[in-house]
Amino acid sequence: MAVALFDAPGPRGRRRILIGSILVVMLVLVPLVGLVLWRLHATGQFRGAYWDPFGGAGVQRILLRGLVATLKAAGLALVLALVLGVLLGVGQLSRRWPIRMAATAFVNLFRAIPLVLLIFFAFLGLPRLGDEIATWSWVPDDLRTSIVDRFDVSSFAALVIGLTLYNGSVFAEIVRAGIRSVPSGQVEAALSIGLTRTAVTRLVQLPQAVRTMLPTLVSQMVVLLKDSALGFIVAYPELLRSGRRIYTNIGNVIPTAIVVATIYIVINLALTTVATWLERRGRGGGRRRGATVDAPPVAADSGLRSI
Amino acid sequence: MDHVWENRDLILDGFRTTVWLTVSSGVLSLLFGTVLAIMRVGPIPPLRWLGTTYVTLVRNTPLTLVFIFSTFGLPRMEVRLSFVAFAIVALTIYTTAFVCEAVRSGINAVDAGEIEAARAIGLPFRQVLTLVVLPQAYRAVIPPLTGVLNALLKNTSVAVAFNVAEANQVLRRLQNADASATFPLLFTTGLGYIILASVLFLGSWALERAVDPDRARRRRSGGGVPAMAREAT
Numbered sequence: 001m002a003v004a005l006f007d008a009p010g011p012r013g014r015r016r017i018l019i020g021s022i023l024v025v026m027l028v029l030v031p032l033v034g035l036v037l038w039r040l041h042a043t044g045q046f047r048g049a050y051w052d053p054f055g056g057a058g059v060q061r062i063l064l065r066g067l068v069a070t071l072k073a074a075g076l077a078l079v080l081a082l083v084l085g086v087l088l089g090v091g092q093l094s095r096r097w098p099i100r101m102a103a104t105a106f107v108n109l110f111r112a113i114p115l116v117l118l119i120f121f122a123f124l125g126l127p128r129l130g131d132e133i134a135t136w137s138w139v140p141d142d143l144r145t146s147i148v149d150r151f152d153v154s155s156f157a158a159l160v161i162g163l164t165l166y167n168g169s170v171f172a173e174i175v176r177a178g179i180r181s182v183p184s185g186q187v188e189a190a191l192s193i194g195l196t197r198t199a200v201t202r203l204v205q206l207p208q209a210v211r212t213m214l215p216t217l218v219s220q221m222v223v224l225l226k227d228s229a230l231g232f233i234v235a236y237p238e239l240l241r242s243g244r245r246i247y248t249n250i251g252n253v254i255p256t257a258i259v260v261a262t263i264y265i266v267i268n269l270a271l272t273t274v275a276t277w278l279e280r281r282g283r284g285g286g287r288r289r290g291a292t293v294d295a296p297p298v299a300a301d302s303g304l305r306s307i
Numbered sequence: 308m309d310h311v312w313e314n315r316d317l318i319l320d321g322f323r324t325t326v327w328l329t330v331s332s333g334v335l336s337l338l339f340g341t342v343l344a345i346m347r348v349g350p351i352p353p354l355r356w357l358g359t360t361y362v363t364l365v366r367n368t369p370l371t372l373v374f375i376f377s378t379f380g381l382p383r384m385e386v387r388l389s390f391v392a393f394a395i396v397a398l399t400i401y402t403t404a405f406v407c408e409a410v411r412s413g414i415n416a417v418d419a420g421e422i423e424a425a426r427a428i429g430l431p432f433r434q435v436l437t438l439v440v441l442p443q444a445y446r447a448v449i450p451p452l453t454g455v456l457n458a459l460l461k462n463t464s465v466a467v468a469f470n471v472a473e474a475n476q477v478l479r480r481l482q483n484a485d486a487s488a489t490f491p492l493l494f495t496t497g498l499g500y501i502i503l504a505s506v507l508f509l510g511s512w513a514l515e516r517a518v519d520p521d522r523a524r525r526r527r528s529g530g531g532v533p534a535m536a537r538e539a540t
Contacts, residue, residue, distance in 0.1 A: 005414075005422060005440065006350050006432040017350055024353045039384045112504045113497050116464035116475055121493055124482055128489040222367065229369035233468040240371055253379045261368050261376075268367035 040254065050252035054259055059246055066242025067263065073156060073238060074228040077163035078221060084164060085171025090201055092176050103172070110169040115227055119162035123234050127152045155236035159228065167224050174216050178209030215279035222268045222275075229264075239263065310488035311495050314481050321477030322499050324391070328463040328473060329503075332398035333456055339399065340406025347407065348414055350432055358407065365404040370465050373397045378469045390470040397469075398462060405455045413448030414440055446519045453511035457504055474499055 009017055040046060053059045091103030110118065130151020134144040153161070182205050190204040191197075231238040237245075239260060247256040311318065347358035365373070377397040378390065388396070417440050425439040467475040478496045482489050 005348055005435055007426055009350070017352075020351045021353050024351055029353060029357065043384045045383065109501075112501050114461035114464035114475070114500060116467055117478075117493070117496055117500065120475065120478065121497075124479075124489050125493055128486060226367075226369040229371040230465070232371050233465075240369065240375065243375075247379075253375070253383050257372060257376045257380055261364075261372055264369060264372065265364060265367040269363070272367075 045252075045254045050250065050255045053246070053250055053252070054255070062242045062245055063239070063259070063263070066237060066239040069156075069236070069242075070225070070228050070231075070238040073159050073163070073231060073236065074221075074225045077160045077167060077228070078224055080160065080164040081167035081171055081224070082217075084168030085175050086206070088168060088172035089175025089179065090206075092172060093179060095197065107169040107172045110165045115162055115166050115230055116233060118165050119158050119230060119234055122153055122161040123155065123158035126158075155231065155234040158234055159231040159236050159238075162230070163224060163227060166227070167220065170220060170223075171217070174213050174220065175209065178213035179205045181212045182208045211282055215275045215282065218271055218275035218278060222271050225268060225271070226264065310481065310485045311491045314477075317477050317481065318474070318495060318499075321472060321474040322503070324471065324473040325460070325463050325499075326503065328391070328394055328398060328466060328471070329456070329460045332395045332402060332463075333459055335395070335399040336402035336406045336455075336459070337452075339403040341410050343403060343407040344410035344414065345436065347411060348436075362404045362407055365401060366408075368401075370397070370401050370462055371468070373401050374465055374469050394463070394466040394469060394471045398459060398466075401462070402455065402459050405458070406452065409451040409455050410444065410448055412451060413444035416447040417443045446515075449511055449515045449518070453508060456511075457507055460503055460507060461500070 007013075044050075088103045088107055091099050092107065094100045094103070127148075130148045133139065133151070134147045139147065179201070186204055186208065187200055190200045195203065228238060229240045232240040232244070235241065243256045243260040247253045250256075343358045343361065346354040347362075349355065374394070374397040377400070378393040381388070381393065381396070421439055421443065422435060425435045430438065463473055464475045466473050467479065474496055478492050482492050
């Protein structure tokens with residue numbers, strides 16, 4: 001429910017708002033934007049040598065390759081995280097307490113640890129684990145080198161593992177909330193016609209939960225896509241790393257940052273539009289426009305998504 | 308394990324930097340985020356547009372890119388600060404957008420009748436906000452803000468790639484020096500974050516109980532989402 005914090009203004013109110021708007025524009029917006037543009041101009045950020053390369057095929061190919069690498073890592077992590085999320089989400093609601101405890105512990109642990117550290121766990125920890133296993137006495141000698149190689153994960157694998165563990169845990173919470181939102185009468189009805197617990201989850205709860213989960217899932221994809229930029233830290237050649245290649249060559253940090261930011265913002269806004277559309281459709285297509293305050297409700301989804 | 312113990316001072320220093328980054332950018336973001344939220348619900352259209360544009364741009368940009376902009380971009384504009392200060396700038400720019408959304412959702416949670424009553428007795432916008440809405444919004448907003456701050460705590464780890472000796476960079480350095488200590492180092496650092504997050508959530512729980520015991524009790528008995536399970540938008 002949107003509530004107006006102020007009355008619909010009358011003629012005098014409208015005049016005051018107009019005067020206020022003009023004052024704000026003159027005293028805040030113009031000086032602020034002007035200062036930034038002047039600093040950018042004074043330090044030569046608008047010179048052609050910084051911007052022209054983006055029109056060239058070479059730089060465009062680097063950016064495109066970076067974008068493909070970003071989408072590859074984010075896409076693979078998304079699929080794996082969805083599988084993990086459904087397993088953990090259902091596991092958290094299991095009637096068997098060991099499964100429930102294990103799933104809950106997993107979810108809370110991996111959401112408490114920074115994604116950077118999770119990526120380091122894979123990037124530094126797995127090769128170390130491989131070295132360790134290769135020294136164990138019962139390992140056949142001819143397998144030792146291949147074990148070391150197998151555990152020596154690439155930066156791509158480290159990034160995908162980190163993203164999967166973290167987002168899988170977030171998805172688990174979304175799935176759990178989605179399943180809980182299915183009315184209990186549905187479960188009781190399904191049980192009473194003789195379906196097993198597993199069948200009830202698979203055939204009755206999950207399909208209905210998907211409907212409520214979908215908008216939140218799509219919003220979380222924005223987070224996942226943004227987080228894939230952490231590949232920068234382990235030198236995975238994703239979009240930001242491609243940007244780095246460009247600005248270390250040309251020295252145009254700010255123009256490159258602006259171009260790369262634009263690419264991220266366009267993709268993320270497209271995802272957000274899809275999420276909003278799904279949400280509106282799920283609510284029954286009602287057209288509700290908030291008057292003043294149209295922030296997302298506190299309880300429903302703020303508990304699920306993450307920065 | 309010896310390696311960890313011998314370098315305990317370094318590791319503690321790393322976490323001290325992590326805490327400093329979290330606290331300083333946390334305070335700044337709370338301040339700016341609240342101002343931004345008020346701009347977004349206020350009657351002056353240009354301020355609303357400014358707030359909306361800021362939130363839309365920043366929320367859809369990866370934090371790592373904000374870091375690149377502040378640490379490598381600002382010096383190009385002849386802004387010279389320490390690496391820690393650049394990190395605080397980046398984290399504040401980023402977190403402000405999320406604090407704004409959390410505060411706005413808190414304002415939204417205030418009962419409609421309260422606002423209508425305040426308007427009915429003739430309070431102007433400023434007094435509706437400062438006397439009626441914000442005091443209540445701040446209580447409702449403690450859990451989501453805790454989520455934002457917890458995300459901030461974890462986000463400080465991005466500074467690892469930007470010349471800040473926070474917990475993860477100490478980890479990398481010590482791991483480089485002695486690879487056999489990899490797992491003790493990883494687990495110690497992970498434990499450090501879990502401890503810090505627990506302190507944050509305990510603090511938030513105590514604060515919520517202090518400002519509004521009824522609500523805290525309602526949330527607990529009503530089977531609401533426990534604070535630990537919440538995360539930022």
